[in-house]
Amino acid sequence: MRFQDKVVIVTGAGSGIGEATALQFGREGAQVVCMDVKGAQATAERINQAGGRAFAHTADVSKWPDWERVVEHTIGSWGKIDALAAVAGVLSRTADTVIDQDEAEWDRVLSINLKGVWFGMKAVLPHMIASGGGKIVNISSLSAIVGIPGLAAYTASKGGVSALTRQAAIDYAKYNIQINAIEPGIIETPMVQGAEPEMARATIEATPVGRMGHPNEIAYMALFLCSDQANFITGQTFVVDGGWSAH
Ligand SMILES: NC(=O)c1ccc[n+]([C@@H]2O[C@H](COP(=O)([O-])OP(=O)(O)OC[C@H]3O[C@@H](n4cnc5c(N)ncnc54)[C@H](O)[C@@H]3O)[C@@H](O)[C@H]2O)c1
Known part of the structure; x- marks a missing residue:
């Protein structure tokens, strides 16, 4: 029970890695x-039925008024925010190479994956500063450090998430706030299940452990980084990829 009496916001909590992290x-x-x-x-x-305490917000991470609403309700109900796990993200709906990508879809991907992470930090940091500290974990991607075919806008967004994580960690370290990111390899979630089967096959082949990761295998790392066991860790990006990037 590392998080007894801790208040945590999890974005993307409706599916995949975010759902596993919230649970x-x-x-x-x-x-x-x-x-x-x-x-x-x-x-x-599911959290409430299992005896926990949770509430839900149908809210878009790329919309600032949605963040204002969620944070205001959280502070009004529970008085503080101890941690934010920024997990929400999307793949491009259209062909995502530099030539084929179109401007509207580029903007949508960057808006959710990168601006959404900025908004999340912008919304919770003042409350963490006021209460004397906090933890933020942003979900980036292995694509932030390894070139992966057909993920141009997505890669640009995740490179931004990893870089912004390092930068923000420096500005807020003095407030006892630790900010880190996770760069997952291939994880078995609806996001991947919707992708081309050849892409899934190729990524499993590239993964030395020979399988996709389970959403819990990212959630465990997220919880560790949000726990008191990680008080001396900030500004870092952690690859969790079954060995893909070890080649
Ligand atoms: N699955 C993988 O292999 C993998 C690998 C590396 C990184 N990631 C990252 O992990 C995160 C979670 O992905 P997942 O695989 O669990 O996918 P998923 O599609 O199962 O879950 C993503 C969730 O984000 C939500 N979401 C989308 N747009 C949103 C918005 N504007 N506001 C709020 N919520 C929104 C979706 O509704 C969904 O519930 C993403 O940031 C993704 O880029 C996934």
Whole structure:
């Protein structure tokens, strides 16, 4: 119960890695705010049914008024924010190479994956400063450090998430706030299940452990980075990829 009496916001909590992260926080005693454009209610209900404490917000991470609403309600209900796990993200719906990508879809991907992470930090940091500290973990991607075919806008967004994580960690270290990112390899979630089968096959072949990761295998790292066991870790990006980048 590492998170007893801790208040945690999890974005993307309706599916995949965010859902696993919210459920793990709930199991470890956290009061969990589940935030997603869809599915947040179902995850919050599972936490509450298991004896935990959670509420849901149907909210878009790329919209500043949505963040204001979520944070205001969280502070009004529970008085503080101890941690933010910024997990929400999307792949491009259209062909994502430099030549083929179109401007509107580029903007959508960057807006959710990168601006959404900035907004999340911008929204919670003043409350963490006021309460004497906090933890933020942003979900980036292995694509931030390894070139992966057909992921141009996505890679640009995740490179931004890793870089912004390092930068923000420097500015807020003096407030006892630790900010880190995770760079997952291939993880078995609806995001990947919707991708081309050849792409999934190729990424499993590139992964020395020979399988996709389970969402919990990212959630465990997220919880560690949000726990008191990680008080001396900040400004870092952690690859969790079954050995893909070890080649
Ligand atoms: N699955 C992988 O292999 C993999 C690898 C590296 C990084 N990631 C990253 O992990 C994160 C989670 O992805 P996942 O694999 O669990 O995918 P997923 O599609 O299962 O979950 C993503 C969640 O984000 C939510 N979301 C999308 N746009 C949103 C918005 N504007 N506001 C709020 N919520 C929004 C979706 O509704 C969904 O519930 C993403 O940031 C993704 O880029 C995934």
